[in-house]
Structure formats: C-alpha cells, structure tokens
Amino acid sequence: MDILVVLEDNHGSLHRMSREAIAGAQQLGESITALAIGQHASLLADKLSGVDLAEVLTVSHELVSSYNADGYAEVVRQIIEAESPQLIIAGHTYQTRDYMPRVSAKCDIPFIPDVISAEDGSYVKLVLNSKLNATVSASSDTVILSFQSAAYSDEDLVPGSCASRPFEVNLDTAMVRSETEEPFQEDAGDVDLESAELIISIGRGIEKEENIPMVFDLANALGAEISASRPVVDSGWMESFRQVGSSGQTVAPKLYFSLGISGAIQHVVGMKGSKNILSINKDPDAPIFEISDYAVVGDLLEIIPKLIEALQTEKNS
Numbered sequence: 668m669d670i671l672v673v674l675e676d677n678h679g680s681l682h683r684m685s686r687e688a689i690a691g692a693q694q695l696g697e698s699i700t701a702l703a704i705g706q707h708a709s710l711l712a713d714k715l716s717g718v719d720l721a722e723v724l725t726v727s728h729e730l731v732s733s734y735n736a737d738g739y740a741e742v743v744r745q746i747i748e749a750e751s752p753q754l755i756i757a758g759h760t761y762q763t764r765d766y767m768p769r770v771s772a773k774c775d776i777p778f779i780p781d782v783i784s785a786e787d788g789s790y791v792k793l794v795l796n797s798k799l800n801a802t803v804s805a806s807s808d809t810v811i812l813s814f815q816s817a818a819y820s821d822e823d824l825v826p827g828s829c830a831s832r833p834f835e836v837n838l839d840t841a842m843v844r845s846e847t848e849e850p851f852q853e854d855a856g857d858v859d860l861e862s863a864e865l866i867i868s869i870g871r872g873i874e875k876e877e878n879i880p881m882v883f884d885l886a887n888a889l890g891a892e893i894s895a896s897r898p899v900v901d902s903g904w905m906e907s908f909r910q911v912g913s914s915g916q917t918v919a920p921k922l923y924f925s926l927g928i929s930g931a932i933q934h935v936v937g938m939k940g941s942k943n944i945l946s947i948n949k950d951p952d953a954p955i956f957e958i959s960d961y962a963v964v965g966d967l968l969e970i971i972p973k974l975i976e977a978l979q980t981e982k983n984s
C-alpha cells in the first residue's frame with residue numbers, strides 16, 4: 668500500500684507525532700513517502716535519512732514558507748493528485764486539525780481523525796469521552812487518517828535509508844488567502860510536559876492541598892516535572908496546564924510516576940504512551956496497576972517522605 672505521511676515542522680525539528688505517524692505507517696504499508704513543507708523542509712528530510720522510507724518529498728515555496736491552512740491544504744492536494752497514495756496520515760495535532768479537513772473536502776476523501784490503531788481498513792478511535800472504542804471503516808479506497816498522540820511509538824521506527832526529492836507546486840495568492848499568526852502557546856510557565864523524560868503525577872490520593880509541597884520536594888530531588896489528574900486541577904491545587912488526560916495534555920516520558928491516581932480511562936489516554944509507569948496506590952485493585960510496570964501498594968503520604976529522605980541521604984553520602 669502506498670502511504671503519504673505529512674510531516675509537521677516544530678521550529679526546525681520534526682514533531683514527535685510525525686515520527687509516531689511514520690512508525691504507524693510502517694506497520695500498515697510498505698511504500699511510505701513523507702512530505703516536508705516549508706522553510707525547514709530540507710532540514711526535516713535530513714532528520715529522516717536513517718529511516719526506512721521510499722522517499723521524502725520537500726516543498727519549498729514562498730507561500731508556504733511558514734504554516735498556513737490554505738497553502739498546506741493545496742500542497743497536500745497537489746501531492747495526492749500526483750502520487751495517488753491510498754492512505755494519507757498525519758499526527759493528530761492542532762495543525763492537522765486545521766488544514767486536513769480542507770484536504771478532505773478539496774479531494775473528496777474521507778478523513779478519520781484521532782485514530783489509536785489501524786488494521787486491514789478498520790480504524791479504531793475513542794468515543795463518548797474515551798469510554799468506548801469505535802471501529803470505523805471507509806467505503807472509499809483512499810482515506811485520510813490522523814493518529815492520536817502515543818498511539819504508536821517512535822521507538823518502533825524501522826531504520827533504513829531514504830532520499831529526498833524536491834516537489835514543485837503551483838501556488839498563487841488567490842489560492843493562499845489565509846494568514847497564520849504566531850502559533851498559539853498555552854501559558855505553561857516553565858513546564859514542558861511534552862518533552863519531559865520524568866514526570867511525577869498527583870491524583871486525588873494526595874488528599875489535601877497542604878500535602879502537595881512534598882511532591883515538589885520529591886520532584887526537585889529527582890529532577891522531574893509535575894503533572895496531575897483532573898480532580899487535583901479542578902480543586903484548584905494545580906494549574907490547568909499540568910492536567911494529563913483526554914481534556915488535558917498527552918505525555919510520553921521515560922518514566923511516569925503516578926501517586927494516588929486510580930487509572931480512569933480519561934487519565935490513562937493521556938499517559939499510556941509512557942515508556943515505564945510506576946504507581947503508588949493504597950488500593951491493590953486500582954486500575955492504574957493494570958498498565959503499570961512497577962506497582963507499589965501503600966499509602967503515598969507515608970512513602971513519599973521516606974523516599975525524599977532516602978534520596979537526601981544518598982545525595983549526602
């Protein structure tokens with residue numbers, strides 16, 4: 668199957684979800700072409716030189732030197748027309764949500780967004796506040812998909828080699844009328860949960876706001892970022908940008924250390940892509956343990972102070 672993966676430029680580097688989209692595409696088809704658009708197109712192509720792809724198409728045109736929905740949609744339309752891929756895939760980012768519906772409308776190709784797995788023309792996505800999985804298929808031979816964050820892992824990228832090929836597009840100002848302002852950046856203080864390698868996440872098991880500083884002490888000792896489940900944010904104990912889950916952020920650190928989190932699906936969907944999950948919960952039947960690599964059954968209010976003390980002793984020795 669011929670697959671086109673549309674890449675996203677993240678200030679000159681390849682967006683993590685584009686790498687995940689390629690990893691997913693590699694599981695679905697043999698001939699995968701990636702498309703890099705904009706001023707950093709060659710840079711993005713270079714970053715994929717060690718990945719098993721048919722080729723990377725690069726599009727450099729002044730009207731799409733930086734992202735705009737009209738321009739990107741028209742570029743992708745022209746590539747679909749020229750290359751006839753059967754699947755067009757991108758990460759389910761804000762940018763994809765902006766331009767991909769336009770591609771779908773221009774090309775009359777169905778768009779199935781936010782897919783978590785795919786097999787033989789069936790695509791699974793979460794519905795009803797992530798409580799159910801729906802399996803969706805399309806009657807069309809050609810389908811556009813976006814993959815949910817962490818649905819696939821970039822650690823599964825198949826290594827290999829690929830060449831890049833500049834692709835000439837025809838664009839004029841009548842086609843590209845949308846203008847894009849500076850990318851929206853949610854106020855996240857100094858917190859970068861998306862790229863954090865170690866995250867300590869606080870759930871309702873923390874019991875009261877006065878207990879939160881000890882988690883910050885632990886985070887300082889371990890060099891970790893802090894996130895939270897929704898009830899902790901709803902209680903006003905933590906800022907909203909720290910919320911992980913279906914209505915918060917999606918994270919994929921090397922270690923996600925959950926403290927007093929039950930493991931509701933709306934939370935799990937935001938952290939299940941973590942490489943390792945370590946959980947402390949006093950309930951041995953807590954659902955979080957089903958997806959945890961390391962499980963500690965106990966009272967976090969007793970364990971955390973002892974952990975901080977042990978780390979301090981080790982540091983001083």
Ligand SMILES: Cc1cc2nc3c(=O)[nH]c(=O)nc-3n(C[C@H](O)[C@H](O)[C@H](O)COP(=O)(O)OP(=O)(O)OC[C@H]3O[C@@H](n4cnc5c(N)ncnc54)[C@H](O)[C@@H]3O)c2cc1C
Binds near residue numbers: 898910911915927928
């Ligand atoms: C539309 C919608 C969107 C949602 N979006 C999100 C979202 O983005 N993120 C999110 O997190 N939730 C979200 N939720 C809420 C979600 O359904 C759960 O209610 C929430 O995740 C539960 O948070 P929790 O695990 O911290 O709390 P609880 O479910 O109350 O779990 C607390 C856990 O702490 C344990 N515990 C208690 N005391 C201790 C102790 N002293 N030591 C150790 N363990 C202890 C308990 O055994 C329990 O397992 C959403 C819900 C809806 C309907």
